[in-house]
Amino acid sequence: MPIIPQEDQEYIRSLFSEKFVNDVTLRFYTQRESAIVVPGRECETCQDTGQLLDELVALSDKLTLDTHDFYAEREEALAEGISEIPAIVLEGENKGKVHFIGAPAGYEFSTLIEDLIDVSRGTTSLEFHSRETLAALAEPVHIQVFVTPT
Amino acid sequence: MMAVESEFITADVVEVGEFPEIAQQYQVYAVPKVVFNDAVSFDGNRPEASFIGAIESVTGKGSASAPA
Numbered sequence: 705m706p707i708i709p710q711e712d713q714e715y716i717r718s719l720f721s722e723k724f725v726n727d728v729t730l731r732f733y734t735q736r737e738s739a740i741v742v743p744g745r746e747c748e749t750c751q752d753t754g755q756l757l758d759e760l761v762a763l764s765d766k767l768t769l770d771t772h773d774f775y776a777e778r779e780e781a782l783a784e785g786i787s788e789i790p791a792i793v794l795e796g797e798n799k800g801k802v803h804f805i806g807a808p809a810g811y812e813f814s815t816l817i818e819d820l821i822d823v824s825r826g827t828t829s830l831e832f833h834s835r836e837t838l839a840a841l842a843e844p845v846h847i848q849v850f851v852t853p854t
Numbered sequence: 855m856m857a858v859e860s861e862f863i864t865a866d867v868v869e870v871g872e873f874p875e876i877a878q879q880y881q882v883y884a885v886p887k888v889v890f891n892d893a894v895s896f897d898g899n900r901p902e903a904s905f906i907g908a909i910e911s912v913t914g915k916g917s918a919s920a921p922a
Contacts, residue, residue, distance in 0.1 A: 803866045850882045
C-alpha cells in the first residue's frame with residue numbers, strides 16, 4: 705500500500721514536471737532497520753518517512769534520495785545542524801539551508817512539496833522587498849518553525 | 855522558503871509532536887510557532903512582513919521590539 709494515494713501521486717507528478725527546473729537531492733538521516741530496538745534510539749516514524757520519500761522521489765527524475773544512517777554518521781549530521789531523526793536536508797539551488805525534522809506528515813507534506821519546488825527553481829514567490837532584505841543579510845539567522853501534523 | 859533566498863538563513867521545520875522535549879524547551883503551546891535565533895518568536899500564521907521584521911530585529915537592522 706502506497707502512503708501517497710495514487711491520485712495524489714499523479715497530481716504531484718504533473719506539478720513537479722511543470723515547476724521543477726534543476727535537480728534536488730533529499731538527504732535523509734534515519735536509522736538502519738533492525739529487529740531490535742535500542743532504548744533511546746526508538747524512531748517511530750523513520751520507516752514510514754523512508755517509504756514516503758521513496759514514493760516521492762519516484763515522481764520526478766529531478767529528485768534523488770540520499771539516505772544516511774544517523775548513528776553511523778552522527779558527526780556529519782550534527783555538523784549540518786541535524787540532531788534528531790528522521791530529518792531531511794534539501795539540496796538544490798537554495799542559498800541557505802532547509803531542514804525538515806520529524807515526519808513530513810499532514811500539512812507538512814504540502815510544505816515539503818512547495819519547498820522542493822522553490823529549491824529546484826532557486827527562487828520564491830516572496831515579495832521583491834522581502835527578497836531584497838534577505839539578499840542583504842550579512843549574519844546568520846536560524847528560523848525554527850514548530851508544527852504538528854494536523 | 856526564506857532560506858532559498860539567503861546563504862545566511864537556516865530554516866528548520868520541526869514536527870514537535872515527535873519531539874516533546876523540544877516543544878517543552880521552546881515552550882510551544884500553539885502551532886505554528888516561529889522562533890528566530892532563539893531570541894524573537896511569534897505564534898500563528900503571520901504575513902510575510904512579520905517574518906522579515908523578525909529577521910531584521912534579530913540581525914540588528916530593525917527595532918528591538920518584537921514584530922507585530
